[in-house]
Amino acid sequence: MDINIVIGGAAGQGLETIAYLLSKSLVRMGYGVRTSRDYMSRVRGGHNFSRLRISADSPMAAAEQIDILVALNEETYDLHRDFLTANGRVIYDPDSFSLPESESRGTPVQLQALAQEAGGAIMSNTVATGAVLVLLGMDTAAAEKLLVEEFTGKEGVAESNIAALKAGYQAASKTCSACFELPAQNRKPASQIFLEGNEALGMAALASGCRFLSAYPMTPSTGIMDYLAGKQGAYDVVVEQAEDEIAAINMALGASYAGVRSMTSTSGGGFALMTEGLSLAGMTETPLVIILSMRPGPATGLPTRTEQGDLDFSLYGGHGEFARAVLSATSLEDAFYRLNKAFDLAEKYQIPVIFLSDQDFADTSRSLAPYDFARLRYDRHLLETWESRPRYQRYTFTENGLSPRAFPGQFPGETVLADSDEHDEDGHIIEDAETRKKMVNKRLARLELLAAEMDEPLHYGAHEPDLLLVGWGSTYGALREAVDILALKGNNVALLHFSDLWPFPAKTLTELLPRVHKSFCVENNATGQLAKLIKGQTGLSLDHHILKYDGRPFLPADIVREVKIHG
Amino acid sequence: MDINIVIGGAAGQGLETIAYLLSKSLVRMGYGVRTSRDYMSRVRGGHNFSRLRISADSPMAAAEQIDILVALNEETYDLHRDFLTANGRVIYDPDSFSLPESESRGTPVQLQALAQEAGGAIMSNTVATGAVLVLLGMDTAAAEKLLVEEFTGKEGVAESNIAALKAGYQAASKTCSACFELPAQNRKPASQIFLEGNEALGMAALASGCRFLSAYPMTPSTGIMDYLAGKQGAYDVVVEQAEDEIAAINMALGASYAGVRSMTSTSGGGFALMTEGLSLAGMTETPLVIILSMRPGPATGLPTRTEQGDLDFSLYGGHGEFARAVLSATSLEDAFYRLNKAFDLAEKYQIPVIFLSDQDFADTSRSLAPYDFARLRYDRHLLETWESRPRYQRYTFTENGLSPRAFPGQFPGETVLADSDEHDEDGHIIEDAETRKKMVNKRLARLELLAAEMDEPLHYGAHEPDLLLVGWGSTYGALREAVDILALKGNNVALLHFSDLWPFPAKTLTELLPRVHKSFCVENNATGQLAKLIKGQTGLSLDHHILKYDGRPFLPADIVREVKIHG
Amino acid sequence: MGNPSCRPADYTGQDPSWCPGCGNFNILKALQNALAELQIPPHQALLCSGIGQAAKMPHYMRTNGFNGLHGRALPPAVGARVANINLKVIVTSGDGDTYGEGGNHFIHTIRRNPDLAHFVHNNQIYGLTKGQASPTSEQGMKTKVQPAGVMLPPFPPLSIALTMGAGFVARCFSGEVDHLKEVMKEAISFPGYALVDILQPCVTFNKLNTFAWYKNRVVQLKDHDPADRHEAARLARRWGDEIPIGILYREKNPRATFESQIRALQGEPLVYRPFDPGALQSLQDEFI
């Protein structure tokens, strides 16, 4: 059986360390683990929590119920108690608060006092980690190793943390040891990787040959910048923190024009500032990947929470008409290769590609089989040789609208001119109607080729379903599990889940939708943006919208409940 | 019969003066006149021209054929000769170039030499004006009066211009006088106004109580700024040229928040930079009118030409989800009152309202009956009195989602807090799911009320048509005339023309479209953005798209031709 | 005026969510006291901010507030001044907000010279987004995004403000709260744009410029003539073992403000003037 752990407290209490130590220990031993974060836009205080789920296979979604609640403060207990299972346990510090008389599930551990004994109150979180380990029937070996890795070079820190860990282990074992039975250990030890969305995207970019990231910090995209910045010494990559998002996208365009794969990353507000540059990418036919990591808007909204509210904006942002692709992050397994596809499409079609992530995807970690880097494509789609034709022209008319791309300096004697105005084949400003028309046609013609590259949505579940769920992006895990739950309850149900969104891959949906009994569009937004896209592209409407826009990700149970009401 | 005049030459040759003198003389005498401009993005040289059409009633569109061609250089003759009617005339300077032997329609006038005689070569354009007047069978009185008005205070300038005018009149009368018969003089003298789109919008804003325009110059919107800037001394209006478009929209929001009607104006590239502020208007529920004067994109595109390429962007620009209205400029008659409506809706629903104009609308002048200022609405929709409830809360929950709006300082002791983050009724930052959800609902609820305010499209022509043309914005005149032409040729045809675009008024179209034999969506863009909106909102598709995206406005003949091919 | 509702407590807003020990608490306190001592009632003050830890100020005060976009604190403040010259407008935001994302507005607002006080909480770091370099971060400081250390030399706010012609330029330290309050009062009272760059320890992310680091370096200006522009420029460049705090420059005869140069803004605030569209019919006469 799965085990679900919630670790809650104030920002600054070290929740993430607990989650990390537990998750990583479990992953290394071969368990399937998923860890997600729910945190406030503040650095200290407030109420934050992490959800940790342990399964035989890597869990695709979080669950509502809680087996172990690590309550670093009373608020955590109050907010989560209703979801604690009958046999659940609450780890808490009796010196900090007490549980109600009626509460029989307490595992009191003197977190502060024990930490103090081990060397400092700051290690309360390590004490709590030890307590969880014992409840899970694990030993402390893996966690000890992690502490040593973490604190190498910091004299005595690993040792005192290990002491704290053991003290917590000891203390909790008094009440109950191995209360929970861990699921099967399906993977070989040290055979899985465990990383969060932003790390997967950063690594995918680096492994796709992205050599320049110019960006401006913005939650929840900053982790991508952190990852790539950390690789700067050892790899051929440059990360520049721009003065603003306008500089960020324009720098990236300059680098891409000059021949290196480039990227920028941001969230909605920053993307808004980039839309003029997006349009410039379209006009100049400069390849660019933009990771748009969504959070709830409008304006500043809820900076550290999740939403799928910028699909519309990614499809139509930027003035004028030009070709673009919009892809999205679904699972960690897929996103790694899909961001690579984004880089490939950007250069193959000389367009901007928007890759939609969101806070839920960005901040959630899971155990996975390692990626196969040999599957990554790396073809620059550049003009390779230059026979001495009269002269190189950046915007040569060709049948499919794609002009051979060269970079400045690539061919001695030849120059490359990129232009924001309407232009002729040389890139020089023009105003005549005929050239204008031909250039518009040229820029838009590639949409057809691009459409052929789009992956149809993933079809999961029944082949000929009665109930059809439709979703996109990061909700994949929750939707998949919802389908499993509904199927178990006897429903003939399937999921169509979109990764590639534009040009819209309409075939599978158009075939399947008219045949189902009831359809649901499930989106983490308030207006049903995918449903609108579907209607605009196919004329088809879905029967119901399941929308969540409170800044929190879907849990499978949310979806199941709604389907039951309307199904 | 209508008379069509084209005046062409290089930038800097004073084409606009000729067009102005002729148009205004005619308008004052009671003729119907329409004058549009086709000009390049340069200050001197190149090929520019104005089209002037004279009818009994105010002409809604330009015509393809040319009766009088004023060719200030040879290029003008070469480019336009094919459209000259059999009885047409070309006014040109024989000292500058000569017409082909075969050309019998020449009216040579020594423009330069005569101007020189009158006092300076710079007055060549005035000489040409005189020549046109004689061909039209007019006297020079009205034009003389205009020259006096224009050059008051500049010693001798009016006089020498009048001499030049008369010299041109004299010279042309040798070849032909009153070659063309003017149409009926349907209006009383001095009973009409004659102004261009930007002037109408500027005046509408001022007369709607707009007291602050912050903007950054951008063709073709700058004329609005020019108009309002010129009124600063005499009226309660402030115009500030911001350092960039980001400052422009944020300044306007600050002023609106603080209680004055505010506006910004721009074109696509500037609008792109404003989308973050647009989203802020949505979140803070701050009223704002944005005039988006479209030009061909992407990026810098064709700065001085026309396109309807930013409908998508105006509908979906800005991150996150919030209510907005999108209206558009169709005719000069309508746009004056519709911009007033934009101000009213912005404050009534506490939303940003985007008003779509374009270069063709902005730069085209027509003769009209004067506006009725008494028809303008001016209701601030502000909270009027404050009984001392516990405290004023900017975002109070109400049934329809509209919180009573007060401005800072309005009620002693009460404060007003606007917030870009998700917030509670006070405007204070919150993060809880419940409040978030309620606030999203509150912000979006008004869309329903707003929808009820939208005008259905104008239905012109047959009541139960076989052929239906559908359009929006500035193409109204050309479409109307296309319907007239098609009807004359025996077609049962009508036009549905949208002014209000969002929330989309779908009723009339949904009723009519399924009943027609063939439908055409006519748009000045390459991708058919209205058609996409229609499909997304109603699921209905139109049979054909008539799209023009070469930067030039539709002529009625363009549309008629396409309808004939596909009709 | 002696308005009874101007005690410091009258300016209390939401509970701050800053980290314990954050320098922002003192800035909040100084501002509440400054407003109280100046007897500017909450409904006549307007606080504008962008986004960041500092920019949360309008929530922690009870005054009017416009908490706008990151980097865009100044433009709404200028707009508000146009609408209502009776409002006391104070802009209070972070160093990243002001000198980074908002750099263009910083420069051009100084040129514009609206009558507002501008308080920059300069913690030399991006606090809210967890510790990236800001334009004022010291060269060499390591962060996750600048793992090899900050390469760019710091943006010099005071020198730039002086070069741009600001009429009031000051530096303060949040650790000297009374001094800060006094300078704030002067800035608020100054007719025109007034900059106070406030050194503010970020106890969580800036481990270089700590409370002690500042405390050991700041020296209150004594015997300095704030009308001496040349000396002010020299002091503005001082950054090291000694960092002068206080009013570096205050124009003797303040130049005309933005508002005072606009004809339409003379007299009653725009927001209070009545309006009737019907009376404007004659606007179209010029088009006949």
Add this chain to the structure above:
Amino acid sequence: MGNPSCRPADYTGQDPSWCPGCGNFNILKALQNALAELQIPPHQALLCSGIGQAAKMPHYMRTNGFNGLHGRALPPAVGARVANINLKVIVTSGDGDTYGEGGNHFIHTIRRNPDLAHFVHNNQIYGLTKGQASPTSEQGMKTKVQPAGVMLPPFPPLSIALTMGAGFVARCFSGEVDHLKEVMKEAISFPGYALVDILQPCVTFNKLNTFAWYKNRVVQLKDHDPADRHEAARLARRWGDEIPIGILYREKNPRATFESQIRALQGEPLVYRPFDPGALQSLQDEFI
């Protein structure tokens, strides 16, 4: 190098659409000559610009060109330098473009100090959009948008560049084309960010600062030691009957450029380095 394809005529592009008599013609000529004399062949030079009359330069030259967005000439130039340190990058754009819409990039690019030459065609007006005030327009100048005259004091580009720590700061006049060419050559050769603010008459819209206005005022610097920062700052403020032109400041020991501080940029230009994703498999080891 004596590359045979580096005659001035080899840099000829599209026919200019500027007004006859426009100061831009001379800037074009100076730049073509400067490149020819420096023997930088067209394919090794990159001209970046924004939007405006000045910004059309890349069309009127034959070199590589990135004619981007209004106000955004500098960021692509920096990006291009990251991609290929072998490119000679020159930014050539208008005063509105650079100091108005692009003000934030101006400031932060100076901090960044990439190795590029920055030529600002300063006609003290918005030319392409037909004559609105630019940040450098003189106070009092009347335009359609500023009918009561420009209120804001002009933006002082040279002083700001010096205050921001630029290593090369010069002023030229398009009317002295040889002098301009020589300064351009120095700016292009300077290792780091080099600003040349070029006074350029706009014969159509700026009726105040005409050719004669400039001609009567500009004075070529003589006996000025460009290593003297203090004197440079003094000269930068000179604007009136005499306007000094020439190299006001050139750092004696130029500080490290942006590119030279980035480890990944040492050696072969990024753009020429091979890449194989398969070889990066070990990246994921840290996640095990």
